[in-house]
Amino acid sequence: MPRPMPPKVVEALETGVNLVKLWEAADPEAELSRVAGDVGALAVGGHVRVDGPYMERFPRLQLVSSFGVGYDAIDAAWAGGRGLVVTNTPGVLxxxxxxxxxxxxxxxxxxxxxxxxxxxxxxxxxxxxxxxxxxxxxxxxxxxxxxxxxxxxxxxxxxxxxxxxxxxxxxxxxxxxxxxxxxxxxxxxxxxxxxxxxxxxxxxxxxxxxxxxxxxxxxxxxxxxxxxxxxxxxxxxxxxxxxxxxxxxxxxxxxxxxxxxxxxxxxxxLPHVGSASHHTRDAMGQLVVDNILSWRDGRPPLTPVAETPWRGSYGAPSGSR
Missing domain, CATH: 3.40.50.720 (NAD(P)-binding Rossmann-like Domain)
Incomplete structure (x- = not known):
């Protein structure tokens, strides 16, 4: 998780996966270099730019789970071309x-x-x-x-x-x-x-x-x-x-x-509050978590975006965090 996300998302992922909270590191860039080879999934909000060069830093990457229905900050076409899966949070907002x-x-x-x-x-x-x-x-x-x-x-x-x-x-x-x-x-x-x-x-x-x-x-x-x-x-x-x-x-x-x-x-x-209610943000966060837990268990993603359809498996090697 490169930057902070809602507390309920952080808490749920801390109990379900080995969560790297990059923003807490004294030297985030050094910490990213240290863990990048083991990272299999990213949990991101719309404020994180996830382009091809960024995803290439994670050789075992399989999933990018994004908080929000819009995912224009993620190069989903690049991800889809390499068998990676990108998920968003449609429907609940x-x-x-x-x-x-x-x-x-x-x-x-x-x-x-x-x-x-x-x-x-x-x-x-x-x-x-x-x-x-x-x-x-x-x-x-x-x-x-x-x-x-x-x-x-x-x-x-x-x-x-x-x-x-x-x-x-x-x-x-x-x-x-x-x-x-x-x-x-x-x-x-x-x-x-x-x-x-x-x-x-x-x-x-x-x-x-x-x-x-x-x-x-x-x-x-x-x-x-x-x-x-x-x-x-x-x-x-x-x-x-x-x-x-x-x-x-x-x-x-x-x-x-x-x-x-x-x-x-x-x-x-308005200050970008379209989905900003406790009810809806909690539902969006839970969908981020559920997509990651499905990946952890080898199950299909719940809400893959159009550019990264589920093809029966995640594209990158197994053994990731």
Whole structure:
């Protein structure tokens, strides 16, 4: 474990495997060199970059168990090409992130945070908070209709919103309107929810053209990765009123947030808390542990990512820690 993870993950792994807590070493680099030849599994969070050269340092490596549904910090294609398995924590955080997305939708459209600031500053005595915009008659577009995207759609339907989506291809059995591109989706909707995976393939997928297509009554919600949105283009669109507002849980250079965003009152900002409840983080941590214990026992991984499908065995030599 290169860096600290939730205490329950650390405690469970300490009782189940020979856990190397690299961050506790007086000289982490020296400790890594000492143990690298014996390490068969890595337990990592999204803050650890696991690229090919890093994985090559562990000749017996078989498994990378990652905390989180997104795994763009891991070169899964490199791992898959060498028979290694990468796991993530899908499913257990779908509802929490979908709740966060809808919370941002409501907070942004109805300007609830600004209304609270109005009250706390004592300005209600001087006059009512201005009238807000509404969800009535709007269409919600989902950029990335995976498990979380479908959970967002389910909630949005309960609010009476029409649904459209864009992905690599239309999905069978899905009754929502399909749009052939991100620009086409932005043109078709009033609220654009970004919940597509991060990584090179989706970097700046939401650019100036998409924001222009979303239009002056449009709202952008990002609960995916900061890299999916061109942050400079978003700031320009907000400053020029090219779009109406934005609700953001993720940013390009976390935990740094551009001052230009902080200065805007028609933006709702959260510190990447989409899955940050005790219930959900405990479930995510347990899935990290369960994947490692399955590896320890020679059983199949529970949640291998698409780039590293289970092929009946782990790819690296046995005898690892």
């Amino acid at each position: 779908d509802d929490e992130v979908a709740d966060t997305a809808m919370g941002l939708v409501l907070a942004t459209v109805r300007q609830f945070p600004a209304a609270e600031r109005h009250l706390r500053a004592g300005r209600w005595i001087d006059g009512a908070f201005p009238l807000s915009h509404t969800l009535r008659g709007r269409t919600l577009g989902i950029l990335g209709l995976g498990r979380i995207g479908k959970a967002v759609a389910h909630r949005a339907e309960a609010f009476g919103l029409a649904i459209a989506y864009h992905g690599r291809r239309p999905q069978e059995g899905v009754g929502y309107r399909y749009c052939s591109s991100a620009v086409a989706l932005a043109e078709a909707c009033d609220i654009l929810v970004v919940i597509t995976p991060g990584g090179a393939d989706t970097r700046h997928l939401v650019d100036a053209a998409v924001l222009k297509a979303l239009g002056p009554s449009g709202i952008l919600i990002n609960v995916a990765r900061g890299s999916v949105v061109d942050e400079a283009a978003l700031i320009a669109a907000l400053q020029s009123k090219t779009i109406l507002g934005a609700g953001l849980d993720v940013f390009s250079e976390e935990p740094e947030v551009p001052q230009a965003l902080l200065d805007l009152d028609h933006v709702v900002l």
